[in-house]
Amino acid sequence: LQSVLANMTGGIVMIDAGQSIALVNREAERMLGIQAGKVTGKPYTELKRHYELTRTIEESVALKERMHEEVSVFNPEEKLIRIDGVPMSEDDGGYRGMLFLLQDVTAIRRLESMRSEFVANVSHELKTPVAAVKGFAETLLSGGVQDKETERSFLKIIYDEGDRLNRLIGDILELSKIESKRAPLQCSPVHVHSFFEMVLGTLSKVAEKKQIRLEMHVPEELYIEADEDKMKQIFINLLSNGINYTPDGGRVKLQVTMDNDDEVVFAVSDTGIGIPKKDLPRIFERFYRVDKGRSRNSGGTGLGLSIVKHLVELHHGKLSVESELGMGTTFRVILPFIQDEEM
Numbered sequence: 001l002q003s004v005l006a007n008m009t010g011g012i013v014m015i016d017a018g019q020s021i022a023l024v025n026r027e028a029e030r031m032l033g034i035q036a037g038k039v040t041g042k043p044y045t046e047l048k049r050h051y052e053l054t055r056t057i058e059e060s061v062a063l064k065e066r067m068h069e070e071v072s073v074f075n076p077e078e079k080l081i082r083i084d085g086v087p088m089s090e091d092d093g094g095y096r097g098m099l100f101l102l103q104d105v106t107a108i109r110r111l112e113s114m115r116s117e118f119v120a121n122v123s124h125e126l127k128t129p130v131a132a133v134k135g136f137a138e139t140l141l142s143g144g145v146q147d148k149e150t151e152r153s154f155l156k157i158i159y160d161e162g163d164r165l166n167r168l169i170g171d172i173l174e175l176s177k178i179e180s181k182r183a184p185l186q187c188s189p190v191h192v193h194s195f196f197e198m199v200l201g202t203l204s205k206v207a208e209k210k211q212i213r214l215e216m217h218v219p220e221e222l223y224i225e226a227d228e229d230k231m232k233q234i235f236i237n238l239l240s241n242g243i244n245y246t247p248d249g250g251r252v253k254l255q256v257t258m259d260n261d262d263e264v265v266f267a268v269s270d271t272g273i274g275i276p277k278k279d280l281p282r283i284f285e286r287f288y289r290v291d292k293g294r295s296r297n298s299g300g301t302g303l304g305l306s307i308v309k310h311l312v313e314l315h316h317g318k319l320s321v322e323s324e325l326g327m328g329t330t331f332r333v334i335l336p337f338i339q340d341e342e343m
């Protein structure tokens with residue numbers, strides 16, 4: 001019985017009829033940051049550091065009835081604990097105390113709130129372009145626009161917003177595919193130099209338009225084992241951000257170096273507008289744009305970097321960013337040379 005209690009994945013706290021702590025198992029010790037040796041035999045008010053928990057115990061010890069409750073404890077970061085309490089009785093029916101089962105539901109609740117947040121975000125993001133398409137189409141249909149030029153500009157807006165909707169839906173589908181792991185890696189050796197010649201090639205038109213110089217410094221003889229399509233998505237996203245968020249006449253640079261024997265470092269840096277310090281921790285979140293205004297102009301959806309983050313993680317790599325406002329930004333991707341099956 002001792003070893004069952006000690007190895008249970010749920011926490012157990014037993015309060016006896018005299019309102020003292022009779023038993024605390026190992027998992028409850030870990031959840032609450034207490035030591036059984038120090039609290040057993042003491043009144044339950046010893047747990048007062050966990051205010052909500054103590055209050056819940058107080059209530060149920062008074063009522064002597066079955067109960068369920070969710071409380072927050074801080075140890076040191078916040079955790080959500082589900083408590084199920086049952087009164088214990090002697091064979092003759094006399095009250096012996098309360099038994100509490102504690103379960104950490106932090107991760108489940110976080111996932112639930114993330115999911116509903118995602119749905120809310122998606123609907124919000126879709127509403128704006130749909131409203132624009134509808135509004136401008138209505139105006140045109142009502143015949144209120146006389147001159148050809150205004151008419152054309154309205155049609156252009158409808159076209160652009162339609163385009164934006166299309167990209168948004170494409171990105172959302174892509175992201176959900178990656179997140180649900182329905183997109184396994186298909187690895188092959190990639191010759192890094194020719195890979196980036198191809199990638200920069202596809203971006204050269206956009207860069208030229210803004211007179212942005214694209215530079216690459218890549219060792220000639222380097223190969224890496226990776227999923228080429230996904231790797232292309234990663235760097236097209238990072239390099240297009242570099243081009244998008246750099247004023248005309250700037251520079252976007254890609255530098256590849258070997259870190260040690262088993263990793264390759266890809267640095268994408270630009271001389272652009274930069275990202276404020278306070279936004280840095282959040283830019284990899286879905287739909288996060290530093291300043292909605294500046295990204296709307298470029299038609300951004302705020303999904304690019306969250307896709308990048310997922311793809312880098314799929315490759316067991318690391319992603320980091322440094323930036324100085326008005327000076328430029330550097331994104332660093334570190335990928336292992338070899339994709340280990342085991343990982």
Ligand SMILES: Nc1ncnc2c1ncn2[C@@H]1O[C@H](COP(=O)(O)OP(=O)(O)OP(=O)(O)O)[C@@H](O)[C@H]1O
Binds near residue numbers: 288306
């Ligand atoms: N190189 C950069 N320089 C400055 N700001 C950047 C840079 N890269 C990203 N950002 C900021 O981070 C935000 C998130 O980037 P992300 O690529 O996820 O979305 P986006 O570019 O707005 O849209 P898209 O999904 O079309 O890429 C951007 O809106 C932008 O404000």
Ligand SMILES: [Mg+2]
Binds near residue numbers: 304
């Ligand atoms: Mg982007």
